[in-house]
Amino acid sequence: MGLIALLTDFGMRDGYVASMKAVIQSIAPESKVIDISHDISPQNIEEAGFVLWTAYRYFPRKTIFACVIDPGVGTKRNLIAVKTRDYLFLAPDNGLLDMVLSELEIKRSVRVMREKYFLKNVSNTFHGRDIIAPIASHMMKGVKLKSFGPSITIEKPKTPFQQVSIKGAYNGLIIYIDRFGNLVSNFKMNKPRKAELVIGNYRIPLQKAYGDAKKGEPLALVGSTGLVEIAVRDGSAKDLLHALYKTPVTLNVK
Amino acid sequence: MGLIALLTDFGMRDGYVASMKAVIQSIAPESKVIDISHDISPQNIEEAGFVLWTAYRYFPRKTIFACVIDPGVGTKRNLIAVKTRDYLFLAPDNGLLDMVLSELEIKRSVRVMREKYFLKNVSNTFHGRDIIAPIASHMMKGVKLKSFGPSITIEKPKTPFQQVSIKGAYNGLIIYIDRFGNLVSNFKMNKPRKAELVIGNYRIPLQKAYGDAKKGEPLALVGSTGLVEIAVRDGSAKDLLHALYKTPVTLNVK
Amino acid sequence: MGLIALLTDFGMRDGYVASMKAVIQSIAPESKVIDISHDISPQNIEEAGFVLWTAYRYFPRKTIFACVIDPGVGTKRNLIAVKTRDYLFLAPDNGLLDMVLSELEIKRSVRVMREKYFLKNVSNTFHGRDIIAPIASHMMKGVKLKSFGPSITIEKPKTPFQQVSIKGAYNGLIIYIDRFGNLVSNFKMNKPRKAELVIGNYRIPLQKAYGDAKKGEPLALVGSTGLVEIAVRDGSAKDLLHALYKTPVTLNVK
Numbered sequence: 117m118g119l120i121a122l123l124t125d126f127g128m129r130d131g132y133v134a135s136m137k138a139v140i141q142s143i144a145p146e147s148k149v150i151d152i153s154h155d156i157s158p159q160n161i162e163e164a165g166f167v168l169w170t171a172y173r174y175f176p177r178k179t180i181f182a183c184v185i186d187p188g189v190g191t192k193r194n195l196i197a198v199k200t201r202d203y204l205f206l207a208p209d210n211g212l213l214d215m216v217l218s219e220l221e222i223k224r225s226v227r228v229m230r231e232k233y234f235l236k237n238v239s240n241t242f243h244g245r246d247i248i249a250p251i252a253s254h255m256m257k258g259v260k261l262k263s264f265g266p267s268i269t270i271e272k273p274k275t276p277f278q279q280v281s282i283k284g285a286y287n288g289l290i291i292y293i294d295r296f297g298n299l300v301s302n303f304k305m306n307k308p309r310k311a312e313l314v315i316g317n318y319r320i321p322l323q324k325a326y327g328d329a330k331k332g333e334p335l336a337l338v339g340s341t342g343l344v345e346i347a348v349r350d351g352s353a354k355d356l357l358h359a360l361y362k363t364p365v366t367l368n369v370k
Numbered sequence: 371m372g373l374i375a376l377l378t379d380f381g382m383r384d385g386y387v388a389s390m391k392a393v394i395q396s397i398a399p400e401s402k403v404i405d406i407s408h409d410i411s412p413q414n415i416e417e418a419g420f421v422l423w424t425a426y427r428y429f430p431r432k433t434i435f436a437c438v439i440d441p442g443v444g445t446k447r448n449l450i451a452v453k454t455r456d457y458l459f460l461a462p463d464n465g466l467l468d469m470v471l472s473e474l475e476i477k478r479s480v481r482v483m484r485e486k487y488f489l490k491n492v493s494n495t496f497h498g499r500d501i502i503a504p505i506a507s508h509m510m511k512g513v514k515l516k517s518f519g520p521s522i523t524i525e526k527p528k529t530p531f532q533q534v535s536i537k538g539a540y541n542g543l544i545i546y547i548d549r550f551g552n553l554v555s556n557f558k559m560n561k562p563r564k565a566e567l568v569i570g571n572y573r574i575p576l577q578k579a580y581g582d583a584k585k586g587e588p589l590a591l592v593g594s595t596g597l598v599e600i601a602v603r604d605g606s607a608k609d610l611l612h613a614l615y616k617t618p619v620t621l622n623v624k
Numbered sequence: 625m626g627l628i629a630l631l632t633d634f635g636m637r638d639g640y641v642a643s644m645k646a647v648i649q650s651i652a653p654e655s656k657v658i659d660i661s662h663d664i665s666p667q668n669i670e671e672a673g674f675v676l677w678t679a680y681r682y683f684p685r686k687t688i689f690a691c692v693i694d695p696g697v698g699t700k701r702n703l704i705a706v707k708t709r710d711y712l713f714l715a716p717d718n719g720l721l722d723m724v725l726s727e728l729e730i731k732r733s734v735r736v737m738r739e740k741y742f743l744k745n746v747s748n749t750f751h752g753r754d755i756i757a758p759i760a761s762h763m764m765k766g767v768k769l770k771s772f773g774p775s776i777t778i779e780k781p782k783t784p785f786q787q788v789s790i791k792g793a794y795n796g797l798i799i800y801i802d803r804f805g806n807l808v809s810n811f812k813m814n815k816p817r818k819a820e821l822v823i824g825n826y827r828i829p830l831q832k833a834y835g836d837a838k839k840g841e842p843l844a845l846v847g848s849t850g851l852v853e854i855a856v857r858d859g860s861a862k863d864l865l866h867a868l869y870k871t872p873v874t875l876n877v878k
Binding site for chain 1: 642643645646649650696753
């Protein structure tokens with residue numbers, strides 16, 4: 117039983133995700149579906165790209181990632197399927213896969229066009245159900261990538277991260293804000309170092325765990341994805357610091 | 371492995387849905403459960419009926435739909451089970467199934483009464499867990515409809531849709547507002563035609579895809595369910611037009 | 625195919641839950657995962673304990689409950705695994721399991737320490753993914769509890785409930801507020817009795833079902849967990865009565 121991982125901005129109220137799952141079960145009933153997230157902010161491609169990046173590496177080999185944040189649905193934008201060593205990715209060609217592909221070697225990629233693998237009636241507004249779900253299901257059943265359309269060349273995207281290793285001052289930005297109000301920066305740190313993160317008027321020392329700060333106080337730490345993030349013990353850094361997506365931050369490594 | 375599709379207004383915070391799934395796995399561990407939605411507005415039967423209608427047709431044959439929007443739980447309202455050519459539906463007898471049944475032929479329907487198939491202790495407030503989940507599980511295991519209670523006759527509900535085919539002015543209303551703020555009308559259009567939708571002071575031309583409008587501008591289009599809907603490119607029609615459920619709309623077909 | 629039931633405060637937006645499920649599918653692909661809730665208020669251990677308590681008894685034997693409400697992650701708090709007659713529970717040692725364990729006999733309990741069963745790189749902020757998900761998966765594959773760490777002794781927690789049987793006045797409090805705004809008290813009543821619940825200036829008679837009150841009126845009733853709760857017909861008791869978690873209530877049993 118193989119896995120299909122779904123990532124959309126459909127929410128769970130409207131039945132759109134259910135329609136995709138229903139299509140998958142109709143075509144490939146043996147597949148197991150895992151929801152990555154359906155609560156991506158409407159049409160927020162960067163947010164979706166980040167969430168995919170945090171989760172994909174934990175999935176077993178051969179997982180098919182079907183991603184539908186698709187403001188261009190019904191226009192001439194392309195749908196692409198990308199094969200890497202371990203995974204298959206399926207998404208609109210709008211940058212959603214950039215963060216993931218910046219760190220993977222692309223084995224093959226195609227533009228998804230072969231209508232034979234679509235639902236019979238394709239709407240202009242819901243390709244998640246009419247194209248992406250059936251294509252993912254046919255992939256699950258073993259149809260080869262090249263059957264879905266012509267090969268294309270995808271240039272390897274630039275990494276959005278800054279590797280922090282030697283001492284100095286690094287300029288970066290907040291690239292994600294999670295449910296707890298933690299502010300995730302684009303500073304990547306493999307081993308924790310003595311450092312201080314500057315955001316607005318705050319100078320925040322890097323510590324080891326949430327519990328190392330006092331209640332209500334901000335702290336910086338290397339989060340679960342290897343990125344430096346700002347948290348507030350038993351609180352929300354987003355609320356305390358009034359930070360937004362793309363707020364600039366500086367990291368002083370000592 | 372058969373499918374049980376769940377539709378409730380329980381939300382996902384409280385553990386009510388989990389209790390239903392736990393009951394299903396206890397009685398029919400081979401079944402696969404798909405969530406249609408659990409975020410129906412509390413006790414909003416029409417909303418649930420619409421969401422079910424948009425999704426059900428994509429499910430594989432023999433899917434069992436277990437629906438619990440049940441303001442009358444614990445009173446004398448009936449629970450009904452309805453068999454159509456392809457599906458089984460289980461719900462309170464409160465109109466939830468009307469939209470679906472308006473377009474399906476009913477093969478058999480019963481009033482669900484046989485306590486032998488309920489949980490041992492039936493509460494007065496949670497028949498989803500105590501009756502509907504176990505009944506769906508026994509259906510999954512092959513128990514015939516007639517075992518659950520006496521046959522009843524259900525009159526075929528009237529369609530809530532207006533088929534739009536020839537030119538003229540049609541009066542209708544908004545019957546659903548989705549997560550993106552798209553306003554779905556009850557105008558059904560099989561093939562896109564030249565038309566204009568009037569709502570309040572707005573006259574909105576019918577177009578093909580979301581991308582055919584400028585950013586922030588409203589457009590009308592035939593949505594993924596074949597109904598005419600109003601959207602705003604990269605925005606929310608609900609917020610722009612201040613429209614509510616049941617707002618009247620007129621469609622001028624040219 | 626065994627069940628792993630997940631309970632977290634991660635929400636479904638960020639991909640944290642997906643990472644846990646991905647780890648589980650990588651180690652124990654035959655397992656079936658059921659979400660109890662991921663919308664527990666951030667770091668609200670009591671709320672999580674209550675939700676677990678309402679749902680756990682409906683799960684089939686041998687279900688593994690993996691619970692991650694973990695404000696102390698990365699500090700010296702322990703992770704514990706507890707075996708009862710029917711179930712396995714895995715959680716931080718922060719009181720989350722108290723309500724459940726107050727009514728179960730503990731067969732064995734260990735402190736989870738054996739790094740061999742963790743992911744290779746354990747972060748300081750996400751033990752749900754790096755420790756709890758892999759431990760649950762190894763449990764699913766049959767690894768014995770004692771392999772995960774040294775035995776510990778857990779004192780049986782005191783029950784938070786008040787059994788209401790003979791007539792008199794009982795003092796209690798609101799211990800949970802659900803999605804519908806129902807206020808759940810800690811009064812346990814096996815058989816409905818003539819009674820009146822007092823909250824603020826309201827004296828609310830105990831009735832049988834939601835439908836026994838007029839629209840917009842509050843009523844008390846024995847809810848689906850055997851606890852007395854306050855509801856408002858077609859409305860929200862929380863909004864009408866301005867009640868909060870831990871609001872005191874009195875039950876006069878006649």
